[in-house]
Amino acid sequence: MDSKVEPQRQVMRLRGRSYVAFVFSPFMPIMNWLEEIDATLAHSPGFFVGRPIVLDLSAVELSSRGIAHLISSLESRGIRVLGLEGVEASGLEADLPPVLSGGRGCLVEHVEPQKVEVQTPPPVSSLLLRNPVRSGQRIVFAEGDVTVLGSVGSGAEIVAGGSIHVYGALRGRAMAGINGNSAARIYCQKIEAELLAIDGYYQTAEDIGETLRRQPAQAWLDGELLRITPLN
């Protein structure tokens, strides 16, 4: 039987794959460059361990022995050289790493610990004052309502983007709705105010009716008219 047994040909499949490698570019004198490497290692020991490193020798002129010496001094620092770049392949000794070409620059990503997202509280829309507002004090809160648990002294001033609530006597000045909020109101338990204003429309103490004085009252805007009416 004549049979020819074709030897089974194992097809070797070659695949290309690209990796990211660090490229070292030594400069002259080599000793100085090695010192820089040492300084980096002092900062973060083990930074290059296990990472592919390529030596770009285009900036230096080294003999084959010189390159071998350089590679061994890097190895003694725990840095293993994967390949060379920037030198002629001819004339290099065989036990040196292969010469690479066609490298492309890429961004080396630093993996940093993920920042914990800070939960920003929703913007505050009211301001609570637990103490009386004294003469000469000026409270400005354009973002919203102001509530005072106590009185507002004569000569004190409250300025609010929203409404103003005073759980006590209002003897100073109160200006509500300063950002054009005509729906803002001013409430107080005892009205002795020097000035009331809503969205720019104001009344001074003289305009406030004598019957209202010292009573619980609210001020609100009726069109272009500032009205002050008793509460309850």
Place this chain on the structure above:
Amino acid sequence: MAKVLVVTSGKGGVGKTTSTAALGAALAQQGQKVVVVDFDVGLRNLDLIMGAERRVVFDLINVAQGVAKLSQALIRDKRLESLWLLPASQTRDKDALTDEGVRDIIADLRTKFDWVICDSPAGIERGATLAMRYADEAVVVTNPEVSSVRDADRIIGMLDSKTVKAEKGEQLKKHVLITRYDTGRANRGEMLNIDDILEILAIPLLGIIPESQDVLKASNVGSPVTLNNAASMPAKAYMDAARRLSGETIAMVVPSEPRRGFMGRLLGRRAA
């Protein structure tokens, strides 16, 4: 534990210095070791009210600047062993005071006395803010009329924001002392009454000092009113106020209108 007390008001002429001297003397009379400190640099008065003006050699500024030692500047009262005065300088102004200088002096005085009473200048500027800066407690002096009450309100706001205690988020104890109170006039509506004042200022009442000739008489002879005439109405009111500062509970007496005799009633009011 020493207490640093500031006597302040905002408005001038309401009786800060008189009250400082009277409260200081009253506390000393009650056995406490007291120093009264004049912060009114440039317009000092406390030395006169205390009757020590002829004995001033060194002052607050000298000590603050390291020219003199504290022990050299302190003047002991001739009548009361445990009462001392640290006078202000008359030739300098308030800019000569520094925050650090005041801090060091107050800290030093704390180690030597039971009470350090700081007599604040009027106003809300440097002198007044430095006088209150290191205080633990405050006596806010006011007269029963609107302008001094409003100024007192302003000062209370500053006590709550500009003192070291307030900046640390602690509560500074505040008391109101109403001086020159005339019950008759208050009843006739010519003065604010006690309730009005307390409602506006919203701090506890330390005492009510009646309007009295005795206060002026005592000032003129250079003596705190509690020493000059201990039986007088204002002296009694100051003694009670000092006891309240020490933590005693004493019923508040609203000074009553002095009774007029028959002739007094007949001739008391002059025709306008």
